[in-house]
Amino acid sequence: MTSDVETRVVRIIAEQALLEPSDVKMTDTPVDLGIDSMGLVEAIFAIEEEFDISVPFNANDPQGSAFDISSVRSIVAAVKSLVADQTT
Amino acid sequence: MRRVVITGAGTINPLGASVPATLDAMQEGRCGIGPLEIRDVDRLSVRIAGQVGGYDETAHFDRQQLSLYDRFTQFALLSAAEAVAQSGIAFNGALAERAGVVLGTSGGGLNTQDDNYRAVYEEGKNRVHPFIVPRLMNNAAASHISMTYNLQGPSFTVASACASSNHAMGQAAQMIRTGLADVMLTGGSEAMLCFGGVKAWEGLRVMSKEACRPFCATRTGMVQGEGAGVFVFEERDRALARGAEILAEVAGFAMTSDAGDIVTPSRHGAVRAIAGALRDAGLAPERVGYINAHGTGTTANDRTECAAVRDVFGGHAERLVISSTKSMHGHLIGGTGAVELLACLMALRDGIVAPTIGYREPDPDCALDIVPNVAREARIDVALSNAFAFGGLNAVLALARA
Structure with missing residues (x-):
């Protein structure tokens, strides 16, 4: 069952990739979807606005950031965790 | 083609308030980056910067001047004073019309803009100081240098983000080479360290929260600084004829x-x-x-x-x-x-x-x-x-x- 967070994150990523949400697979990487570093920064901004959270991400060192952007699944998981942290 | 030399240099920047102080710091490998001290810094995620420390504007300028001088103009004027003093040049007589100033800046009077947007949007004021426009305009620093030193030739401002100063200095050199001017004050000035200025950079996600460590495998991005550098560019024969000390030649x-x-x-x-x-x-x-x-x-x-x-x-x-x-x-x-x-x-x-x-x-x-x-x-x-x-x-x- 897809969660509300997942639906909303996928919608944001799909919009950035100029795709339909149904075309975004959980295993896709941002590169698979044609999202470059600027697109990623924009998507993260959109996620922050959508969930009113602060995402730790430095474009100079994406791997070193606490926010795992290696796939759509990892992004969804990271957002869920940030949303959960916020409500506790 | 006429040759161009540098006969004066001046600066104020996070490493020092003069050229000798800056060069001492560079020789020592001293870091001028530290905790950012500006209004509302607690609402920023980037809280370090290369700030001009221990700076008191009232020690350099009177109240009337400060009503017209944004921080970037102040930095430019202080740098120009050092450069002109070193070059020993006086812009009088015919030289005044053969001398100008080309300065680089990206944000211009950004602190003035930030303060006054705050006043009208955040504080709900319906009145601002009469000199906000001449204080915030990007050419304010170039204009005040031209007025201070009686430079009556070509003067303007170049804005090309991080290349502004180099574009300005390159332009100044070309103007001397081609005979448009004999002496040019040139360089650049920036004072973007205000809440809006840093917040905008923060959004780009390329700012480091710890230090600027270029070329290092573990580098984490850029750190914003502020300050100015101004030089006296002079036609070489002219500089030689008056026995000026030549700091270097602008060769290309x-x-x-x-x-x-x-x-x-x-x-x-x-x-x-x-x-x-x-x-x-x-x-x-x-x-x-x-x-x-x-x-x-x-x-x-x-x-x-x-x-x-x-x-x-x-x-x-x-x-x-x-x-x-x-x-x-x-x-x-x-x-x-x-x-x-x-x-x-x-x-x-x-x-x-x-x-x-x-x-x-x-x-x-x-x-x-x-x-x-x-x-x-x-x-x-x-x-x-x-x-x-x-x-x-x-x-x-x-x-x-x-």
């Missing part, structure tokens, strides 16, 4: 545009600018001993810049030295090329190359001699200063020992 300049991406730098655009400056100077690449790198500390810039240097210099890339003084003073955006030119003057005149501090771990993509952490003695005959701006606008200056 080139500018190119990537015509590519609005933020991602292009190796080819950088290559063409570096090679173009050498060609303009009529210098073989092997003559270059030092390059003051753009070296922002971002992943993209440092990798691209090192690749471009390898392309231009081939095997000589292994023998020249290259350093980024942004590791010490931060990125002064529109003023950065001017302050960085001081490192070139130091290399040419004093034989001391400023280091790239904060360096910990080699990056195979940046495998050049970047003068890690400690300044070095070297005889340098030709030095380059690189600037590669957002928007893909590149400007490189070549300086030769006097």
Whole structure:
């Protein structure tokens, strides 16, 4: 069952990739979807606005950031965790 | 073609309030970056910067002047005063009409804008000071320098983001070369460290929260700075005739545009600018001993810049030295090329190359001699200063020992 967070994150990523949400697979990487570093920064901004959270991400060192952007699944998981942290 | 020399230099920046203080700091590898102290800093996620510390504007300017001088204008005027004093030049008689000022800035009077947007939007005021427009305009610093020193020739401001200063200085040199002017004050000034200014940069996600460590494998991005550098550029025969001390010759300049991406730098655009400056100077690449790198500390810039240097210099890339003084003073955006030119003057005149501090771990993509952490003695005959701006606008200056 897809969660509300997942639906909303996928919608944001799909919009950035100029795709339909149904075309975004959980295993896709941002590169698979044609999202470059600027697109990623924009998507993260959109996620922050959508969930009113602060995402730790430095474009100079994406791997070193606490926010795992290696796939759509990892992004969804990271957002869920940030949303959960916020409500506790 | 007429030749151009530098007969005066002045600065105020995070490393010091004069050229000697700045060069001392560069020799010591001192870091001018520290905790950012501005209003509402607690609402920022980036809280470090290269701020001009211990600065009291009222110690330098009276109340009437301050009603017209934004912080970037103040920095420019203080730098110009030092440069003009060193050059010993007086702009009277016929010279006044043959002298001008070209300054670089990106944000202009951004502090003035920030303060007054706050006043009308946040505080709900319906009235602002009458001089907000002349205080915030990008040409304010150039205009006040022209008024202070009676420079009646061509004066204007250049805004090309991080290349503003280099574009300005290149333009000033061309104007002297081609006979449009005999003496030009030139350089750049920036004072973007206000809440709105830093917040905008924060959004781009390229800012480091710890330090600016260019060329290091574990670098984490750029750090913003503020300050100014101003130089006296003078036609060489004129300078020789009046017995002025010549700090260096402005031997060549080139500018190119990537015509590519609005933020991602292009190796080819950088290559063409570096090679173009050498060609303009009529210098073989092997003559270059030092390059003051753009070296922002971002992943993209440092990798691209090192690749471009390898392309231009081939095997000589292994023998020249290259350093980024942004590791010490931060990125002064529109003023950065001017302050960085001081490192070139130091290399040419004093034989001391400023280091790239904060360096910990080699990056195979940046495998050049970047003068890690400690300044070095070297005889340098030709030095380059690189600037590669957002928007893909590149400007490189070549300086030769006097």
